[in-house]
Amino acid sequence: MTPFAKGSHLHLIDGSGFIFRAYHALPPLTRKSDGLPIGAVAGFCNMIWKMLQETKGDDAPTHMAVVFDKSEQTFRKDIYPAYKAQRPDPPDDLKPQFRLIRDATRAFNLPCIEKDGFEADDIIATYATAAAAAGGRVTIVSADKDLMQLVAPGIEMFDTLKNRAIGPDEVFEKFGVAPDRVIDVQALAGDSVDNVPGAPGIGIKTAAQLIGEYGDLETLLARAAEIKQPKRRATLIDNAEQIRVSRDLVTLRRDVELADGIETLEVREPEAEQLLEFLALMEFRTLATRVASKLKVEAPVIGDTAGFAPPASGTDVRVLGAGEPPPVVPIDRSVYTVLRDEAALDAWLARIPARGVVAVSVEGIGSDEVTGEIAGVALAIGPGAAAYLPLGHVTAGGDLFSAEGQIPLAAALARLKPVLQDASVLKIGHDVKRAVKLFARQGIALAPIDDTMLLSYALHAGLHGHGRDVLAEEFLGHQPLARRPLLGGGKSARGFREVPIEEAAPYAAEDAEIIWRLWNALKPKLPFARVTRVYETMERPLVPVLAEMERNGIRVDRARLSRLSGDFAQRMAALESEIHTLAGSPFNIGSPKQLGEVLFEQMSLQGGKRGKTGAYGTGADVLEELAAQGHDLPARVLDWRALSKLKSTYTDTLQDAINRETGRVHTSYQIAGAATGRLASTDPNLQNIPVRTDEGRQIREAFVPEAGNVLLSLDYSQIELRILAHMADIGALRQAFHDGLDIHAMTASEMFGVPIEGMPSHIRRQAKAINFGVIYGISAFGLANNLRIPRADAQRFIDTYFERFPGIREYMNRTVAFAKEHGHVETLFGRRIHTPEINAKGPHAGFASRAAINAPIQGSAADIIRRAMIRVPAAIAHLPAKMLLQVHDELLFEVAESAAEETAEVVRAVMSTAALPAVALDVPLVVDAGWGESWSAAH
Template sequence: MGTAFGKGHHLHLIDGSAFIFRAYHALPPLTRKSDGLPIGAVSGFCNMLQRYVETNTGDDAPTHVAVIFDKGSHTFRNEMYDQYKANRDEMPEDLRPQIPLTRRATEAFNIACKELEGYEADDIIATLAVQARAAGGRCTIISSDKDLMQLVGDGVEMLDAMKNKRIDRDGVFEKFGVYPDRVVDVQALAGDSVDNVPGAPGIGIKTAALLINEYGDLDGLLERAEEIKQPKRRQTLIDHAEQIRLSRRLVLLDENTPLDFTLDDLEVRTPDPDQLMPFLAEMEFRTLTKRIAEKLDVEPPEIDDTPASAPDAPEIEEVPFDRAGYSKVGTADELQTWIDQIYERGYVAVDTETTGLNEMTADLVGVSICVEPGQACYVPLIHKKSSSDDLFGSDDLAEGQMSVKAALEMLKPVLEDPSILKIGQNMKYDLKIFARHDVTVAPIDDTMLMSYAMHGGLHNHGMDTLSERYLNHTPIPIKPLLGSGKSAITFDKVPLEDAVPYAAEDADITLRLWQQFKPSLHRAQVTRVYETLERPMVPVLAQMERTGIKVDRDTLSRMSNAFSQKMAGLEAEIHELAGRSFNVGSPKQLGEILFDEMSLPGGKKGKTGAYATGADVLEDLATEHELPARVLDWRQISKLKSTYTDALQDHINAETGRVHTSYSIAGASTGRLASTDPNLQNIPIRTEEGRRIREAFVAEDGKTLVALDYSQIELRILAHIAGIDALKDAFKRGDDIHAMTASEMFDVPMEEMTPEIRRRAKAINFGVIYGISGFGLARNLRIPRGEAQDFINRYFERFPGIRTYMDDTKAFAKEHGFVQTLFGRRIHTPNIGAKGPHAGFAARAAINAPIQGTAADVIRRAMVRMPAAIEKLPAKMLLQVHDELLFEVDQGAEDDLIKAARDIMEAACDPVVKLDVQLSVDAGQGANWAVAH
C-alpha cells in the first residue's frame, strides 16, 4: 500500500454508464457464439478500458482510478420528487443482461469498480472529487455529463474522452454562461427534460445564465423576482419559486455520500493476466484476447465457442475469408446446384463484373453469387483466352465458360422471382446491367443504402470501406488485376484464376455486410428511412437513368462558340483593368497582378510561393474591386464551356442519341441526390449563361418537356420546423416571401419594394438556411462585411424563432452526434465538437441538414410514388435536379401529366408528417428544358 492520498496524487473517475451506452450504440449487435448471449456493449466497453489503460501513461498518468456505476434506478431524488427521471426510456432488452458483465469486466482489468444503493454514480463521483481536492491532490472526471460540471475547478477537471477534450472552468462557462459554482442555479431554472427536472417553464440555459449573472445567485434572483422587467418572465419566477428550489435540490450533487471505501483503496493496479484472460475467453472475444495477451506477454487462452445448439445458424464474425471456399461455375449442372441452394435459402447476394463503369455501354463479363458466408462462386461469361501481355491479344474466349444467353436463361427466373431476395452492394448498377439483358431484378436489398441510412455523414459507403470497418477485412484490390494508365485492361481480359477469387469475394462480403446491417437497422431506428426513402429509389432511378434525355448537339456547338467570344471580350476588359495582358487562366500570373502590381490586400502565398487566388479570395476582393469580379465571371463561363457545352457532347450515347446521367443515392449525407457523368445538379440557374445550357436539353419530336418544381420548399420547411408565424402566414396568403422579408427587415412598405432590396432579402433568406456568415453574405451581395453582418443581426431580431432553432439544433447535434429530418433520416455530425476553422462549418452543416434533408426526403417520397401515378399516361420521368422533376410526355397529354404529378408532389409528406405550410408546385412546359423551367 502506498502513502495516503494527497499532494502529487492524481485521481481518475470514469463515468461507467457513459462508457456502456457509447459502446452499446457504437457497435452492431453481437452475440456470444456458444449461447447467443448479447455481448456487443461488453465488447465495446472492454475495448474502451483497454485503450484507457494503454493511453494513460507518462507524467500526467493517474495514481488512483475507479469506474463508478449507478446501482439502481431508485435514489433519494425519487423520494424528493416522484417524477424524477420518470420519462426515461426503458433500457433496451439486449443491453440489460450486459450491465453486470461490464462490472465484471472492470474488475477483470484490475480497476476499482464502485456503486452505492440509493445514490447516483454522479454523487459518488462528487464525493470522491471533493475528497481528492481537500487532500491536496488532483482529480480528472472522465465524462461529458453536464451535471458533473458543477464540480470543476481548483484541481478538478473533466475529460470528454470521445472528443479528447478537457473541460476546465472556462469550458464550463462556454457551455453554461456561468462558472461551475453557479451551474446548479442555471440548471435549476432551465430544468432538464432528460432527467425530468421541471425548472422554470419557458426559461432555457441562455436566459437562466443571463438572470443569474445579473442577480448573483438563485436565492437573490427569487427574492428580487418582482424587479424583473419582462412581465411573463417575472410571473414565471414568482409562480414557480418552489418548483425551482426543488429543481435545485434535484440537480445538486451530494458531496457527502456515505462511502464504504477510501481514496487509498483506489490505487492504480496493473492488469493481472490470471484475472483478465479467463474473463475475455469466457466472453469469447478472440481478437481482443489475442491483442491483450501480446501486450501482457502471455499465451492467449483457447476459446471454445462451439454453439450448444443449431450448429448451422449463420454466424458471420468468425467464418474466415478463405479463397478455398470460392469456385468457378462453368456448366449448366454446376449453376443448377447453386440455384437449388438459392431456392432453399430464400435469399442470395449477387454481383456483376463488367467491362466498364458506364452501365449503358458496359458488357456483362460474369456474375458472382453467395448464399452462405465463405461459400461463393463466379460464373464467368466472356473472359478472353490470351493474357494481357500477349502481343496480338486473341479475342477467343477462355475454356470452361457458359454463354451469356444460357447462363441468363437459368438465372432470369431466380432474379425475377418475388419470393427470393436479391442482395447487392450499390444494386442500381447491377439492376441496369441485367435490364439491358431483359432481366428485371426484384425484390432487392442494398447494403450500401443500409449503411447510408445508419451511418450517413460518418464515412463513405463503398464496399471496401464497409468491409474494413465492419468485417475487419481488406478486400482483394482491383488495381493489380486491371493495371493502370495506358496499359490498363478490362475485366474480360483478367485470367480466370485471378478473376474467380476477386469476383466471388465481392458477393461474400456483400452477404456478410447484409447479415450485420439488416438487424441493425431496427436498433438504429432507421428501418422506415431505409424502407421508404432508400430502397424504393433504386428501381425508380435505374429506370430514369436508362431513359435518359435528348440533347441537341448543334445547340451545344453554337453555345461553345458564343462562350469563347464572351471569354475573349472579358479577357480584353481584364487586361485593360490590369494595365497589361497576361494569361487570365493562370492563377500564378493573376496573383502577381492583384497583389504585387495592384497591391490589393489579403495576398497569401502557398507552399509553391504563388499567391492563392481561389474563388473565396476573389469574392472577398470583388466586394471592393472590379478586376477580381471580372475574373470570377470569366472563370464561370470557362467552367460552363468545359463542363457542359464541350463535355456534354461527349456524353451523348451513340445508340440512344440521349444523355444518361447516373444518380448517386448515398452521395450527400443530407439525402440529396448527386449526379455524375454528366453532373446535371450543378448547372447554375442564377445566371443567364447557365439558363442557356438548359436550351440544349430538348424533347423528341411529338413530345413536350414538363418541369415541376417545388416552390421555396426549404423556406416552407424552415417556417414549419422553426415555428415562424410571420413566414407561415405569408405562405398561407401567397405573398412574395422575399419581398415580405425585405419589408419586415428594412421597414419598406410592399408597394415601395425595389428589385435591389428584394434581392438582398432573398440572399439573406437563403443564406440563413445555409448558416451563412457575415463574410459569406458580403461576398454574395458584394457589399462590405459590416453592412452584411448588420443585415443578419436585423434578420434574427425580426424572426427570433430562427435563432432558437439554430441554437437548439446545434445543442442536439453536440449531445447526440447527429441531427434528424422530419422523416427520421439521421445525418451524423462527427465534427460538431471541433475547434478552429472547421467548427463554424460543422455547425452550419448541422443547422442546414434537417431543412435540406427534409426537402430531399419529400422529393424522394414523391419520386417513389410517381411511376404508379403516371403509369397510364404516355409520359416518363427523366431527371431530378434538387427540387425539380423533369418529364417527357406526348403532345396533348401535358395537362393530365401536370395534374397527376402535382397531386403526388404536393401530398408527398402524407401520412407521416403534417406540415404547417402547404407545399406548392410550379409547372412549366416547352420544347426544351429552359422554356419548361
C-alpha cells in the same frame, strides 16, 4: 370431425397482424447455416406456441384458424383504386418469410385460411358471424381497430400484447360509439393509412359526436343541411358520395364463400414429428426443446449456435456499432467455384430458393451501365459459399476464352432470370443500382433487392464512407483483394473481360461474399438505430426508380451545343484580350500563381495572402472581394472562369457524353453521396447548370425532347423556407405561405417596415439573400459579399432578422444542443445525419454547427422529393410520360405534348402530398409546373 354447435368456442387469429407484430417486435434474425431471414417466423412461432399453451381448460377453443391476406388486389380496389395505394411494399427481408409463416401454421396443425379478392378481415367477419349465429362463442385474436365493428353478443376480441379482452366498452373508448356504429364513424373519419378518404377535416371525435346526435350515417347525410357549423355542413354535403364510398371500403364482408366450413376448423394437437421437423429446419433450438418437452418426445439435434429465444423483458440487446472493434471474419478464397457449364450453374442455382437470399455482384464490359454487356456474375449464399459465372471474358486478341469453358450468354441468362426475378428470393448488392441497369439491358428485372451501401448510408451518414472496401474493413475486419492490380495501368491496362478467368473469379466471388457478410452485419442494426423506415421507404425503393431514370436519359442537341461552345470560346478570347490589357501584359489567366503575381505584385492590389506553397490565394472569394472594391481585372477574370467552366463542363463534355446507341445523355445518381440525403448527378453532372444566367439558359435550350413530345418541369417553390417555417414554428412565415404571399417581400416588410406594395427591388433582394442565407448559417461576412454592402450593415440585417423571427434562433440553438448531446441530427422523417465534429474546438466548431443547423432542413427537403419520386412511376404509368432528371427540388419529364397538362396535374398532386402520411406540415407544399420544347422553355 366435431360439428360446430351451441357452446362451441372459435378462435380466429389475425395472421397478418401476427406477422407484422412479430417482424417489428424483435431484432432481425437469420438462419445461421445460410443467412435466410427468419426473424418474423421465429416471433410468429413463439406467439402461436404461447397462445396454445395459455388457452387451456374451460376457456379453451374447440375450433381455431389462422387467417391471412392473400393478395393486395381485393374487391375494395375495384370500388376505389386508390385504396391502400400509398402503403409501402413489405420489407424485402420479410417477403420470403410469408411462405414460411404459412408453413409454420400448418406445422402447428392449424388451418391456414386465405382467399383471393378478400382481406383477412372479411374472412374473419364471415366465420365470426356464422359461428355466433350457430350459438357459439367467438374470440378474434387481434387488436386491429377495423375488426372492432364485429364485437357483438358472442363475439369479442383479444389483444395478446396487452393481454386484455376487447368488448363493447373498449370499442366505445376507441370510437366513442357502440360497435354497431363503428362503420359509420370510420366512414366519416376515413383512414390515412389505408387511404380511405372519409370527410375532409372530420376526425374520430367529431364523427362520433355527429353519429351520436343523428343516430346513423344515412340520417346524418339526409339532414346535413341542418348542421349549424358552416364548414362542417358544407363538408358533409359536398362529400356525401365520397363518404358512402368510404363506408363501402370499411364495411367488412360477412358472406365470403369459403371452401372450409366452421366444422373443419376443430382444434387438433400438433403432430410432434411434423412440428419438430419444421422447427429443426428453421434452427429454432430453444423452442424445439420446449415443444419436445411438452409433447414428451425427444428433441431434435440442432447446432449449438442455432436456435431462437426471445429476449427477456428489459434485456439489453447489444449490436456492433461504429467504432467498436470489428470481429475477425476469415474469408477463404480457395473454396470458390467457377461455373463453366450449364449443369454446374443449374446445381448452384438450385441451392438459392431454399435460402431465400443471395448476394449478387455483376462485372460489366466497359463503364457504360445503360448499353453495356455483362462480363460475369458472382453469387454468394453464405460464408465460403460463393461462385463466379464467367460470360464474356476474352483473350488479348479479343477471342472468347471458350477453351476454358464459358456458358453462352443467352443460355446462362435464361437460367439466371427465374431466380433473379423470384419475389421470394432477396437479392443483395452493393450499389445495386448498377446491377439493376445491367440486368435490365438483358430483359431481367432484378427484384426484390437490398443494398449494403444504402444500409450503411441509412445507419452512418456523416460518419464514414460507404464503399465496399471501407465497410469490409470496418465491419468484417477484412481487407479485400484490390481491383487496380487486376486491371493494371498505363500501357498494360485492360478491362475486366480481358482478365483471365482464374484471376477474375477469386476477386468477383469474394466481392459477392463480402456483400453477403456486410448485409448480415448491417441489416440487423436498422431497428436499433431507428432508421428502418428511412431505409425501407426512402432508400431501397428509390433504386429501381433512379435506375429507370438513368436508362431513360435525355436527348441533347449536339449541333446547338457545338455552336454554343464556339460562342463561349470567342467570348473567352475577347475577355482574355481585355484582361491582358488591364494587366498591361499577357499572362496565363488559368494559372493561379501568375494571376496572384499580377494582382498583388504587378498591380499592388490590397488583400493578397500567400498560402503554404508561397503562392497568393486567388479563389472566387478573393476575386469577389476585389471586384466589390471596384477593380475591373478580377471581375473580368471571374467572368472568364465562369465561361471556361461552362464550356469545359457542359458544352464540350456533353457532346462527348451522348450515347452512340441511344443518342441521349445518361447521368448517374449517387444516392449515398451527401450526408443530408441530397442526390448527386455525375458522369455527367446535370445538376449545376446555372438557372438564372443567360449562359445557363442557353445550355438548357440544348436539352430537348423527341418529336411530338415536350419537356415538363415540376419544381418545389421555396421548399426549404417552408420546412424552416414548420420546424422553427415561425407563425408569420407559416401564415405568409398559407396566404400565398411573396415571402421575400413579406420578410422585408417585417424587417424594415416597408410596405409590400411598391417595395423597391433592392430591399426585396436583401430580404431574399437573408432568407436563404440563414438556412445555411450565413455569416455577416458572407452576406456582405453577397449583397456588396459593408459588413456592419450585413450584421445589422441579420440581427434584425432574428429579432423579428426569434423562433429561428431558438431552432438553431435547439438543433445544435441536440447534435452535441446525441452526435447527430434528424430530418422530419427520421433520417439521421451524424455530426462527428460538433464538439470540436477551433475553426471547425462554427462550420460543424452551421452544418448541423442546415442538415435537418435540407435533409427534410431531400426526403420529401425522394418520397415523391418513389410514388411518381405508379402515378404516371397510364400516361405517355417518363421521368428523366432530378435537379435538387425539380423533376423533369418527357411527355407527349397532348398529355402534358394531365401529367403536370398528376405529378403535382404526388409532389404536393409527398410528406404524407408520415408528416403533416404546417405549410402547403407548392409545386410550379411548366413545359416546352426545351428544358429552358419548361423551367
